[in-house]
Amino acid sequence: MTIKLALPTGDARPIVAALLERAGIAASNYEPSSRVLRSVHEEDRLTLRIFREKDIPIQVALGNYDLGICSDVWLSELQLRFPLQRVVRIGSLPGPKNQVWLCASPASGAKPGPMPSSNALAGARIVSELPNLADAVCVHMRIPAYRLMPVFGAADAYPPEDADLVVMPTTTSQDVDDRGLTPLQRVYEGGLALIANSDALGAKSLAPLLGKLAPLMTGDVPRLDLPAPGRGTTFATFQRRLDVVRLALPDGHAQRHTVAALNDGGLPLTGYDANHSVRRPTCGIPGVEIKVVRPQDMPGLVATGAFDVAVTGVDGLTEHLCRFPSSPVKLAVDLGRSRYRIGPVVDKSFPAETTAQAVPIWSGLGRPVRVASEYPALADAFVREWHVANTTIIPISGASEGFVPEDADILIEGSETGTSIRANGLKMLDPFMESTNCVIVRREPATSRGDLLAQVLAGFERAAQAVVVS
Amino acid sequence: MRDLLPAGMRAFRRVEDSFRSAASCWGYEEVRTPTIETYRLFTAAGALTPQMLSRVYSFLDWDGWSGERVVLRPDSTIPVARAATEAQLPLPTRLFYVQNVFRFSESDDREDWQCGIEFLGAPETIGELEVAAVACESLDALGLAPEVRVSHIGVARALVAALGGDDQTERGLYDRVANEGLGALRQALASHARLAALVDVALRPGSVALLDNLDALASGDLPAATSAIRELRSVASALAESGRTVVVDLGLPRDFEYYSGVVFEFTSGGQSWGGGGRYRPAGPGTPDTACGMGLEAKQLAEHISGTTGEPLVVAIIPAAPSALARSLAVARALHRGGVAAALGGPTDGPPLSVTVSRDQLIAHTPNGDRAMSALDDVVGLLLQFK
Numbered sequence: 001m002t003i004k005l006a007l008p009t010g011d012a013r014p015i016v017a018a019l020l021e022r023a024g025i026a027a028s029n030y031e032p033s034s035r036v037l038r039s040v041h042e043e044d045r046l047t048l049r050i051f052r053e054k055d056i057p058i059q060v061a062l063g064n065y066d067l068g069i070c071s072d073v074w075l076s077e078l079q080l081r082f083p084l085q086r087v088v089r090i091g092s093l094p095g096p097k098n099q100v101w102l103c104a105s106p107a108s109g110a111k112p113g114p115m116p117s118s119n120a121l122a123g124a125r126i127v128s129e130l131p132n133l134a135d136a137v138c139v140h141m142r143i144p145a146y147r148l149m150p151v152f153g154a155a156d157a158y159p160p161e162d163a164d165l166v167v168m169p170t171t172t173s174q175d176v177d178d179r180g181l182t183p184l185q186r187v188y189e190g191g192l193a194l195i196a197n198s199d200a201l202g203a204k205s206l207a208p209l210l211g212k213l214a215p216l217m218t219g220d221v222p223r224l225d226l227p228a229p230g231r232g233t234t235f236a237t238f239q240r241r242l243d244v245v246r247l248a249l250p251d252g253h254a255q256r257h258t259v260a261a262l263n264d265g266g267l268p269l270t271g272y273d274a275n276h277s278v279r280r281p282t283c284g285i286p287g288v289e290i291k292v293v294r295p296q297d298m299p300g301l302v303a304t305g306a307f308d309v310a311v312t313g314v315d316g317l318t319e320h321l322c323r324f325p326s327s328p329v330k331l332a333v334d335l336g337r338s339r340y341r342i343g344p345v346v347d348k349s350f351p352a353e354t355t356a357q358a359v360p361i362w363s364g365l366g367r368p369v370r371v372a373s374e375y376p377a378l379a380d381a382f383v384r385e386w387h388v389a390n391t392t393i394i395p396i397s398g399a400s401e402g403f404v405p406e407d408a409d410i411l412i413e414g415s416e417t418g419t420s421i422r423a424n425g426l427k428m429l430d431p432f433m434e435s436t437n438c439v440i441v442r443r444e445p446a447t448s449r450g451d452l453l454a455q456v457l458a459g460f461e462r463a464a465q466a467v468v469v470s
Numbered sequence: 471m472r473d474l475l476p477a478g479m480r481a482f483r484r485v486e487d488s489f490r491s492a493a494s495c496w497g498y499e500e501v502r503t504p505t506i507e508t509y510r511l512f513t514a515a516g517a518l519t520p521q522m523l524s525r526v527y528s529f530l531d532w533d534g535w536s537g538e539r540v541v542l543r544p545d546s547t548i549p550v551a552r553a554a555t556e557a558q559l560p561l562p563t564r565l566f567y568v569q570n571v572f573r574f575s576e577s578d579d580r581e582d583w584q585c586g587i588e589f590l591g592a593p594e595t596i597g598e599l600e601v602a603a604v605a606c607e608s609l610d611a612l613g614l615a616p617e618v619r620v621s622h623i624g625v626a627r628a629l630v631a632a633l634g635g636d637d638q639t640e641r642g643l644y645d646r647v648a649n650e651g652l653g654a655l656r657q658a659l660a661s662h663a664r665l666a667a668l669v670d671v672a673l674r675p676g677s678v679a680l681l682d683n684l685d686a687l688a689s690g691d692l693p694a695a696t697s698a699i700r701e702l703r704s705v706a707s708a709l710a711e712s713g714r715t716v717v718v719d720l721g722l723p724r725d726f727e728y729y730s731g732v733v734f735e736f737t738s739g740g741q742s743w744g745g746g747g748r749y750r751p752a753g754p755g756t757p758d759t760a761c762g763m764g765l766e767a768k769q770l771a772e773h774i775s776g777t778t779g780e781p782l783v784v785a786i787i788p789a790a791p792s793a794l795a796r797s798l799a800v801a802r803a804l805h806r807g808g809v810a811a812a813l814g815g816p817t818d819g820p821p822l823s824v825t826v827s828r829d830q831l832i833a834h835t836p837n838g839d840r841a842m843s844a845l846d847d848v849v850g851l852l853l854q855f856k
Contacts, residue, residue: 084576136524138513139524140520142520142727145510145513147510147537148537149537228638229637230637299535300537303536324530324533324535325532326532326533327533
């Protein structure tokens with residue numbers, strides 16, 4: 001019987017690859033340089049699948065994989081919210097230690113050490129890439145009327161204007177200091193964990209892998225230290241200025257296209273170019289405040305009035321509006337760059353070329369159709385529109401091409417050229433939308449500087465025109 | 471989640487009716503609050519404990535772009551207090567509700583039904599006596615012999631305060647007492663002979679006389695406990711003198727963040743059917759004090775389901791298609807007389823049925839068949855079996 005092992009991509013990949021080599025586990029195609037997301041080692045009866053770390057505990061809990069290796073923090077993040085999941089931690093493997101800290105905005109007046117009281121924190125905005133852990137912190141501290149803001153990344157960039165507290169992964173308290181935040185308490189410490197599906201552990205022989213990994217195990221145990229409220233009464237929350245225009249720009253892959261648009265629009269920045277960025281770039285227009293955050297988080301930030309303008313993708317905006325139809329966010333300028341199509345992606349052997357041909361096949365499966373996507377609300381809207389009644393939507397955080405066909409029937413995915421889809425033995429049926437980068441605003445702007453907002457938008461209009469002309 | 475099928479619903483309605491009747495007799499008026507509430511309502515100080523909050527069903531609503539979370543109502547007391555405050559109902563206000571609450575549980579049963587009352591702004595002692603009376607009369611009506619177990623949060627609070635310690639230690643002790651009862655303090659008090667003796671005595675459930683003994687042990691050393699014991703005594707003795715079975719049980723585990731004074735548990739045959747007590751409603755603008763209690767409607771319904779008979783439904787059997795219209799008229803006449811009747815065929819007839827033909831009605835009863843021509847006569851006959 002084949003053992004299915006889920007392994008992490010990203011920063012953990014070289015560490016885990018070295019670990020597997022030490023254990024004598026054949027893991028060709030898992031080298032850090034490889035782009036392969038799934039490999040089968042028939043002689044060892046082993047199937048390897050590479051995921052974003054966050055998805056590994058979920059996939060193991062679902063029973064799609066027998067064993068997994070991931071950071072403890074992602075396992076705890078799942079188990080804090082879903083304690084009944086069928087996933088167990090077998091033990092620690094050697095690897096880097098990770099900490100999660102509760103940090104305060106420096107503008108709050110909080111100092112390292114003494115914790116503010118529950119009432120002093122009333123209404124605090126807390127931002128985190130680990131929302132379940134952050135939620136547990138707030139609940140344990142009995143913070144009245146706290147507001148949790150789950151984000152895809154760049155949590156440290158939010159204070160003071162956009163958050164009062166941050167729960168963030170880091171290495172040391174010094175690292176928190178270095179990012180300009182006040183460390184209040186370490187709330188979690190863990191390392192690399194070997195995890196298993198609890199049903200598989202009881203019913204299937206995983207011995208060939210466990211036997212090799214067991215000698216490497218360490219005695220480390222992850223620690224969750226939820227903070228208790230203290231007696232500190234000083235904790236100032238920050239209000240954004242309304243006499244400025246706040247502009248959010250994307251980091252990561254979207255950066256290159258955004259820089260080009262800014263240049264075409266006559267809005268050059270300092271601290272933000274195609275390859276590098278600081279969290280708070282500057283431009284030559286007085287009264288414009290800029291911050292660099294994840295594009296996926298921008299519709300929410302504009303909706304709440306934290307930002308007045310943001311450069312994101314039509315995909316992210318549509319996902320947001322599918323989820324929150326009454327959101328006050330709207331598209332202001334289509335910048336026309338970073339163009340790609342989004343549609344249902346299936347295995348290349350799937351006997352249909354269009355969605356219309358595929359729907360009867362999906363509907364006839366006699367079981368829930370598994371739809372994986374980084375755009376869960378969009379995926380949900382897609383299956384609703386096509387009347388595919390019996391579905392399971394699987395929200396994922398990346399490494400998406402590896403999900404079909406074993407772990408999902410359909411992938412709702414974006415593709416610029418289709419190269420990656422073809423390379424993974426997949427094909428896209430008819431795309432249902434085209435995404436470009438775009439500028440979004442709030443229907444009723446939060447800023448009082450309508451003139452300045454118009455000036456910024458005019459720059460982006462010029463950038464859009466430049467694309468049309470070219 | 472569990473279905474309530476006809477037998478279960480019949481028993482459930484009996485519980486509901488008993489409670490509604492008792493609450494109404496004491497002047498309480500019914501309210502209903504939304505199933506979906508904002509999450510922040512329950513995070514206010516003194517609302518739900520972290521353990522409870524970690525078991526709520528919370529999510530972002532369709533308009534949740536602001537990050538504002540909502541919950542499926544995990545508790546009714548807090549929403550009822552909110553509703554009364556928002557509507558500026560004059561105090562004191564007597565309200566009752568029959569509502570479902572949703573909390574994660576490791577069993578499949580994650581929806582509970584509560585029959586509860588909230589006496590907002592309730593005067594001291596009067597409030598306690600009233601809520602206990604409503605609970606007891608509800609249980610009386612179901613044929614259960616209620617026992618009222620009483621305690622006072624102030625006794626444990628006084629003991630924890632006497633131990634000293636920082637906020638975190640104090641909170642840890644409260645959590646332990648909330649989960650395990652007063653006995654959780656026994657070890658911590660080992661070096662305080664008199665206080666340890668007080669706990670030892672307090673842990674033995676007894677009658678009202680127990681409170682006199684506790685008063686004697688606490689006086690001098692624990693003035694805060696003394697006032698709590700005396701307050702509890704006035705409630706317990708009034709209940710006992712009114713003929714209720716009262717057990718003083720200071721070992722009752724209760725939520726310290728929520729309750730502030732006398733607390734109750736209502737039992738019969740060793741089984742707990744609900745509880746309540748004096749509390750400080752959470753949230754801005756809410757009254758300073760209130761008394762409330764809740765009965766576990768679903769558990770009560772399960773308990774009495776064996777003694778809840780099936781309703782009598784008379785089968786109206788049309789002898790021929792030409793008798794259908796007359797059959798409807800017979801059914802309507804029985805309905806007006808308060809007798810349930812439904813059209814049926816000759817094979818599935820219950821003990822009572824009426825065969826309807828154009829010129830004759832034949833009533834089939836356990837006493838035999840009777841042919842009649844007047845509709846009123848048939849109704850009169852069948853009413854005897856109602």
